[in-house]
Amino acid sequence: MIIEQVQVISNQQIADATYEMVLKAEMATKMKPGQFVNLKVEGFLLRRPISICQYDQFNHTFTIIYKVVGDGTQKLTTLKVGDFLDCMGPLGSHFPIEAQTTALLVGGGVGVPPLYETAKQLLAVGTQVQVVLGFADAQAAFYIDEFEQLGATVYVATDNGTLGTHGRVTNVIAEQQLTAEYVYACGPEAMLRVLETRFEKGYLSFEARMACGIGACMACVCKDREDTDLYYRICKEGPVFPVGKVGF
Ligand SMILES: Cc1cc2nc3c(=O)[nH]c(=O)nc-3n(C[C@H](O)[C@H](O)[C@H](O)COP(=O)(O)OP(=O)(O)OC[C@H]3O[C@@H](n4cnc5c(N)ncnc54)[C@H](O)[C@@H]3O)c2cc1C
Numbered sequence: 159m160i161i162e163q164v165q166v167i168s169n170q171q172i173a174d175a176t177y178e179m180v181l182k183a184e185m186a187t188k189m190k191p192g193q194f195v196n197l198k199v200e201g202f203l204l205r206r207p208i209s210i211c212q213y214d215q216f217n218h219t220f221t222i223i224y225k226v227v228g229d230g231t232q233k234l235t236t237l238k239v240g241d242f243l244d245c246m247g248p249l250g251s252h253f254p255i256e257a258q259t260t261a262l263l264v265g266g267g268v269g270v271p272p273l274y275e276t277a278k279q280l281l282a283v284g285t286q287v288q289v290v291l292g293f294a295d296a297q298a299a300f301y302i303d304e305f306e307q308l309g310a311t312v313y314v315a316t317d318n319g320t321l322g323t324h325g326r327v328t329n330v331i332a333e334q335q336l337t338a339e340y341v342y343a344c345g346p347e348a349m350l351r352v353l354e355t356r357f358e359k360g361y362l363s364f365e366a367r368m369a370c371g372i373g374a375c376m377a378c379v380c381k382d383r384e385d386t387d388l389y390y391r392i393c394k395e396g397p398v399f400p401v402g403k404v405g406f
């Protein structure tokens with residue numbers, strides 16, 4: 159884990175209340191798909207955890223996609239090209255990349271970004287990748303073309319039916335009868351819970367309210383599925399866990 163002043167290369171709106179920021183950082187050379195960074199936003203005590211969407215280890219850059227939900231993420235929108243940001247990372251566990259025959263990647267809302275680098279790397283090792291992306295509505299949707307350009311088959315669901323299937327990502331999976339050897343998912347617990355009933359193998363990334371982000375404060379603990387005396391810190395042992403490991 160590194161603390162570094164990373165420099166803003168671009169910071170632009172890509173969907174409703176959703177921004178893509180590219181940052182120049184040495185720590186890009188250490189990143190793995192599914193990990194996150196913890197950003198110090200000026201004027202706020204607690205850092206904000208944001209997933210790594212993609213990275214370029216040759217040019218030392220990485221991309222985040224963030225949704226404006228409160229004062230901290232609103233403040234991020236004011237950063238200009240050339241500004242610096244205090245960044246801690248890369249943090250947490252990652253999605254393992256192994257050559258499999260088929261993988262289904264499922265993301266809901268701000269759970270979509272960490273799946274992008276994951277899709278890229280799975281495709282690079284010869285895995286056939288299907289992606290299901292869920293958004294509130296068409297205006298909130300992002301990175302559909304980007305996933306397609308990687309070579310993935312992409313399905314979309316929106317809560318109000320303005321794009322793709324009307325409903326949740328799990329509706330798309332049922333409707334299209336999507337199957338795969340492994341599932342890779344990031345999103346709300348309700349979504350992860352349904353996926354666990356359908357897929358025996360794969361990896362789930364959990365969203366949790368965090369304080370320190372480095373395993374010191376125990377604000378983000380969850381229980382083992384089998385041993386209820388065993389706890390994991392989502393920021394440290396997670397956010398990515400194998401299917402069936404966490405009780406929730
Ligand atoms: C591992 C991880 C990865 C994430 N990746 C992304 C991402 O790629 N894109 C994105 O838009 N959002 C992501 N989030 C959610 C993001 O951290 C929150 O939306 C953000 O911290 C909200 O900050 P705020 O100041 O705007 O909101 P406020 O609600 O004002 O924040 C108040 C406090 O609550 C914490 N907080 C609020 N919501 C969350 C949340 N959902 N998860 C964790 N802490 C929260 C904040 O960090 C802050 O300490 C991720 C969260 C986690 C845990």
Ligand code: FES
Pocket residue numbers: 367368369370371372373374375376377378379391392393394
């Ligand atoms: S946020 Fe402090 S231990 Fe996870």
